[in-house]
Amino acid sequence: MLRIDDLVVRYGAAVALDGVSLHLEAGEMVALVGPNGAGKSTLLNAVSGLVPPASGSVTCEGRIAQVPEGRQMFPDMTVEDNLVLGGWSVRNRDLGEVLDLLPDLVRLRKLKAGRLSGGQQQMVAIGRALMAKPDLLAIDELSLGLAPLVVAELAEHLRFLNSERGTAILLVEQEVSLAFELCPRTCVLEAGRVVAAGPSAELAESEAVRRAYFGDLGVSDELMAGFAGTEVHS
Amino acid sequence: MKDFLTYLVTGITLGASFALIGSGFVVVHRVTRIVNFAQGSFAIIATMLSASLLRGRLPHGLAEAAAVLVCGVVGAGVGWVALGRRGTHPLISLIVTLGLSILASAVIILLWGQDPVSPPGLHGHVTLLGVEVERQRLLVLVITLLAFAALALFFSRTYLGKALTASASNPYAARLVGIDVRRMGLLAFALAGILGGLAGVLVAPSNALSFSSDLALALSGFAAAVFGGLSSPGRTLVGGLLLGVAGQLTAGYLNGSYQTTVALLLMLLIMIARSRTFVAEEAK
Numbered sequence: 001m002l003r004i005d006d007l008v009v010r011y012g013a014a015v016a017l018d019g020v021s022l023h024l025e026a027g028e029m030v031a032l033v034g035p036n037g038a039g040k041s042t043l044l045n046a047v048s049g050l051v052p053p054a055s056g057s058v059t060c061e062g063r064i065a066q067v068p069e070g071r072q073m074f075p076d077m078t079v080e081d082n083l084v085l086g087g088w089s090v091r092n093r094d095l096g097e098v099l100d101l102l103p104d105l106v107r108l109r110k111l112k113a114g115r116l117s118g119g120q121q122q123m124v125a126i127g128r129a130l131m132a133k134p135d136l137l138a139i140d141e142l143s144l145g146l147a148p149l150v151v152a153e154l155a156e157h158l159r160f161l162n163s164e165r166g167t168a169i170l171l172v173e174q175e176v177s178l179a180f181e182l183c184p185r186t187c188v189l190e191a192g193r194v195v196a197a198g199p200s201a202e203l204a205e206s207e208a209v210r211r212a213y214f215g216d217l218g219v220s221d222e223l224m225a226g227f228a229g230t231e232v233h234s
Numbered sequence: 235m236k237d238f239l240t241y242l243v244t245g246i247t248l249g250a251s252f253a254l255i256g257s258g259f260v261v262v263h264r265v266t267r268i269v270n271f272a273q274g275s276f277a278i279i280a281t282m283l284s285a286s287l288l289r290g291r292l293p294h295g296l297a298e299a300a301a302v303l304v305c306g307v308v309g310a311g312v313g314w315v316a317l318g319r320r321g322t323h324p325l326i327s328l329i330v331t332l333g334l335s336i337l338a339s340a341v342i343i344l345l346w347g348q349d350p351v352s353p354p355g356l357h358g359h360v361t362l363l364g365v366e367v368e369r370q371r372l373l374v375l376v377i378t379l380l381a382f383a384a385l386a387l388f389f390s391r392t393y394l395g396k397a398l399t400a401s402a403s404n405p406y407a408a409r410l411v412g413i414d415v416r417r418m419g420l421l422a423f424a425l426a427g428i429l430g431g432l433a434g435v436l437v438a439p440s441n442a443l444s445f446s447s448d449l450a451l452a453l454s455g456f457a458a459a460v461f462g463g464l465s466s467p468g469r470t471l472v473g474g475l476l477l478g479v480a481g482q483l484t485a486g487y488l489n490g491s492y493q494t495t496v497a498l499l500l501m502l503l504i505m506i507a508r509s510r511t512f513v514a515e516e517a518k
Binding site for chain 2: 048050066072074075076077081084085088089093128132
């Protein structure tokens, strides 16, 4: 449903993405991992249409909604208003479906979004994106700054969304263990290029990938051992 | 006591017009962070236009409404130039609006000449608190209150109003959910044009306006808007009324020529008093 072919994105003279290709099937969950500055967020913004490609193409059959890095609330507005505005592009003002999916939001709806905790804001950000009735949810840093328990709960919501609604998910994630656990397929970016891609379980096992691309993320052997229930061969 | 009440009542009605102009500043600044110094020009254009339309035998109400609507279009035009390309700094836009107000003065002189114009308004007086008030001045107050109520409802209750607020609150997130932030900016400018135009057609029957009145109007309106932190229509209304009353009391008990000085002094005091709040808001 999403085809990214030979995508090049430049910021002035700097090349942020250098010939990236990635295909997503309908209902698929794919993680994008890689070190800081690898171009993960740029790729997501290009998919969302916020950044124009210098060359190459991004085509998507269906609607895309983004859960941006840092949650990006409308802080002085209520949760309800934040959600309602999420449906702006499709003129969807009916909160019912989103509140069914994320029932925690019901008791928060009258509160100002700026006053919520990080986890609650992330929930609002996901709800706001869902208001656009997306076929593909592009999530930038689900876990950033959140407690593990909160992240686990959010991940559960995403799994449910994917299995029940068939919403495809493209997840940019620094927390590699979360990315591997949640998404069956992973794409590794470095310096604007795809350096490895494939089933998350295989990538988690791959010593080369681990050394080359996750070593600098400070991922310990114990953590790696937890990925997809596989052992790390040292 | 009677004098005091007279100054109070006329001050309130005059202050209402400051508040209307001020609300134009607030609407534009809220959405775009631009201080629109062409705000006073909208009032003058509406005055001149309504006078011409009334001379052309267009009935009252219709002539004023048409003039106000034209100002809405002019406002959008000012916004189109001032917003410029994406990423234009609000300070650059401010200078652009200053330039446009000078251009507007030139166009007004070209089309309508330099003489002050005072189109006919409501005739007669009513007695309020034992004070005789021109019905036209009372109309200014009533319409201002209605306009502010409508503005508050628009921003808090309508989908479009919320999108405008969202564009101001977090432009990046607004773009993300598909709101065209630039179009919202244009809409804010159009609204400001309507509010400015409304102030013009309401004030001019009592106080003749000429091409050069825009600065005084903009200054008083800006002072009211500063009272509202350039973001709150409600506080702008209060600021406008306070300013109007202070001005009238000054003119009555001291000297009419001190009115602008008092307005500027008040604005200065408010800015000093509120500077901490401004810094806090900037930091957010």
